[in-house]
Amino acid sequence: MPRRFAGWDESAVDVLLRLEGEPSQEVMRETRKDRERLVRQPMVSLLHDLARTDPVFEDHSVWRYGKTPWWWQNQSAVVRIAPNVEIGFRFNLEGLHMQGAWWYAGSDQISRFRAAVAAEASGSVLGDVVAELRAKGFEINGDVLKRAPRGYPADHPRTTLLRHRSLLAVRHLGCDERLRTPEVVDRVLTTREELGPLLTWLTDHVAP
Template identity: 25%
Template sequence: MFTGWPSDATAFLAEIDADNTREFWAANGHRHATAVHGPMRALAAELEPEFGPIRVLRAHRNRRFRPDTPPYRTDTGGVAASPGGAARTVVLSATALTTAVGHWTFDPGQLRRYRVAVLDEPGEELVELLAGHQVDRRRSLRGLPRGFKGDHARIDLLKLLGLQVVTTRPAGGWLSTPEPLERVRAAWRAAAPLVAWLDEHVGPADPVPPRPRPAPST
């Protein structure tokens, strides 16, 4: 059962943020397993019966395509996917517990379908669904989408390159209680109508075609 994160969890995340080295990890990595990763897996196990399989983030980063990225994560979290590919995420950092529901970024096909829906009747429904939610606008055009004017009634939605609603609460003693589980569950449940809208009108990302294999040398 999830009973909360010990106080050492956020302390460890702050320390790895300050000293993201192999040497620090060799001396302190065992703290991640007990104070950070273990409780995160327990939280995921409690949520899975309602929201489906949850992928718990690994501590080590994949640096294959970003070799300059620090080798160890400075947060922990989990991700569950809807049938249409919308993500339900929870992330614990040294400073806060955050949930996000939706798509961080749309691929070209998703963006096209999203804008078509926003311009038609489903757009009216979306405006109502987002009432009372905090929309993450970090993935938003600075200018205007091609073909649209700034006075369009839904221009703020049309400028989005992804759509997520988020909740954030600062870290504190409450993290050491079962309260995080209830907060995550409540946030994911509250966003269920948005997930249904995205699954119906946007859908999953287009499959990525396999890379062609190089021709054998002769």
């Protein structure tokens, strides 16, 4: 089946350049149709192609416009894997970013995360997964406490992970001419494969 996604045209960058800084309501009205056609619709096509290739991408949403300029300057999309476990995309003037994320979790999920990190069997697996992602160039971040959470020793071997209230592995997929070609689909699928162990761990140990 032929792919729908052909890449982001150079004109998409021109639209985003007009929306830089604090664009007026008039500028946002003037650019709305072009932004929909040149910035948002390619993201829709990308997610459709991904969903046809890999069922993991089927439950997805491509955000529209918000009241603040940020939502006009950043085209976001999300793929739901499990409660609070997602694959996220963001396209802006810096290019395309993709992340595997566990975030916006309630206290029950945070407690399950900490218990699984503290346990030797499951915790050591996550430690290895995170280390491998970092070695592959992923940025590991999230909402991190200044010290170990209450009830866990400060010298726990995985204190750094225990301090996380959210966990994200982010990769910048580039801002070069390759974003203007269907090659992006294959780059995303490769990144999804690399994120697989993290998303599986989070689904198994943290999501209800």
